[in-house]
Amino acid sequence: MASKRRDKRNRILHNGEYQRADGRYRFRYIDVNGKEQNIYSWRLDRHDPIPKGKKAEPSLREKEKEIELAMFEQIAVNGGKFTVLDLVEKYVSLKTGVRHNTKAGYKTVINVLKKDEFGKKRIDKVRLSDAKQWLVKLQKEDGKSYSSIHSIRGVLRPAFQMAMDDDLIRKNPFQFPLVSVIVNDSVMREAITRKQERDFLKFIKEDQHFCKYYDAIFILFKTGLRISEFCGLTISDIDFKQKRINVDHQLQRKRNMEYYILKPKTEAGNRYVPMTKEVEECFQRIIENRVKPKIEPMVDGYVGFLFLDKNEKPMVALHWEKYMTHIREKYNKIYRVQMPKITPHVCRHTFCSNMAKSGMNPKYLQYIMGHSDISVTLNTYTHVGIDDVQEEMEKFSKVM
Numbered sequence: 001m002a003s004k005r006r007d008k009r010n011r012i013l014h015n016g017e018y019q020r021a022d023g024r025y026r027f028r029y030i031d032v033n034g035k036e037q038n039i040y041s042w043r044l045d046r047h048d049p050i051p052k053g054k055k056a057e058p059s060l061r062e063k064e065k066e067i068e069l070a071m072f073e074q075i076a077v078n079g080g081k082f083t084v085l086d087l088v089e090k091y092v093s094l095k096t097g098v099r100h101n102t103k104a105g106y107k108t109v110i111n112v113l114k115k116d117e118f119g120k121k122r123i124d125k126v127r128l129s130d131a132k133q134w135l136v137k138l139q140k141e142d143g144k145s146y147s148s149i150h151s152i153r154g155v156l157r158p159a160f161q162m163a164m165d166d167d168l169i170r171k172n173p174f175q176f177p178l179v180s181v182i183v184n185d186s187v188m189r190e191a192i193t194r195k196q197e198r199d200f201l202k203f204i205k206e207d208q209h210f211c212k213y214y215d216a217i218f219i220l221f222k223t224g225l226r227i228s229e230f231c232g233l234t235i236s237d238i239d240f241k242q243k244r245i246n247v248d249h250q251l252q253r254k255r256n257m258e259y260y261i262l263k264p265k266t267e268a269g270n271r272y273v274p275m276t277k278e279v280e281e282c283f284q285r286i287i288e289n290r291v292k293p294k295i296e297p298m299v300d301g302y303v304g305f306l307f308l309d310k311n312e313k314p315m316v317a318l319h320w321e322k323y324m325t326h327i328r329e330k331y332n333k334i335y336r337v338q339m340p341k342i343t344p345h346v347c348r349h350t351f352c353s354n355m356a357k358s359g360m361n362p363k364y365l366q367y368i369m370g371h372s373d374i375s376v377t378l379n380t381y382t383h384v385g386i387d388d389v390q391e392e393m394e395k396f397s398k399v400m
């Protein structure tokens with residue numbers, strides 16, 4: 001009977017174990033893909049001392065246990081040798097039929113990983129602390145905003161989940177609340193007060209240059225439309241008979257200046273928004289004063305856009321953001337009490353807040369806003385102030 005193999009300390013070696021002439025231990029095994037692999041360590045057992053001049057690492061048998069567990073769970077050893085960048089590229093390649101903005105977001109994340117050492121890290125080597133440390137680095141060293149990091153983590157987390165589902169790793173290192181790691185430095189786009197809204201609209205209406213934008217900005221404040229929905233409106237979307245606005249598409253423009261139409265993300269986005277008398281009058285003036293272009297621009301079959309720029313092309317969100325910035329700058333040069341930043345989204349948020357403060361049924365408000373989740377609408381109620389609460393208390397005290 002053949003004698004059992006032993007190491008230099010006369011310990012019996014298991015199948016696949018071997019001690020080389022220099023004292024280093026090796027374990028040879030066949031992985032889940034049928035390929036021969038080798039692992040090494042200067043220690044056989046975890047109780048063995050670390051040889052002088054050698055770095056600390058798990059013993060050979062500790063490494064063997066990890067491999068045995070991985071083989072038992074049918075997890076590919078070494079994470080299938082995927083790097084973080086490899087994994088994200090594979091994840092993105094499987095996301096077909098996504099919107100243009102989503103594709104652009106994927107490309108941004110891939111570009112970040114291509115330039116960063118973290119992208120070269122093997123996925124099975126990424127620990128929870130590594131993931132957290134990298135996101136902290138993105139904010140503190142690379143100067144990325146909370147919203148940018150939120151978007152990056154929004155791609156990494158499902159990509160690592162895919163790796164888990166494919167049995168490449170055991171845990172998802174990105175499965176943690178982002179706010180527990182980095183500072184949320186996002187500037188909240190708060191609603192402005194009713195007085196600020198009145199002052200802003202009055203200033204636009206009376207200004208000789210900016211008065212041409214009054215009707216459009218009034219509509220944004222009084223309907224809560226998303227700016228992409230607003231820019232996509234055509235003459236046929238305004239139903240004066242039923243006194244409502246048909247909202248079933250959005251207008252977007254790519255960086256290469258190519259226009260395209262998007263359908264709402266969810267069914268809740270398809271809706272009719274009621275028009276007040278004032279909003280109806282604004283639309284009537286806009287249509288009456290609309291200069292008919294030499295050639296009506298058509299985008300994905302849609303024609304008759306209400307708002308065209310000087311080149312007779314449909315206006316997009318960027319146009320209105322710039323107009324509002326210029327208006328605010330002029331206002332603040334004239335008046336001592338400064339106007340806060342106002343954007344099309346601030347108009348939408350202000351409308352929602354005003355309706356909430358006026359006591360509109362949350363479900364009705366959810367429909368008008370096109371929110372798919374009532375919690376998004378209800379969050380508006382968190383922006384009420386002490387005056388609103390006091391007024392509400394007094395109202396209910398009369399019936400108690």
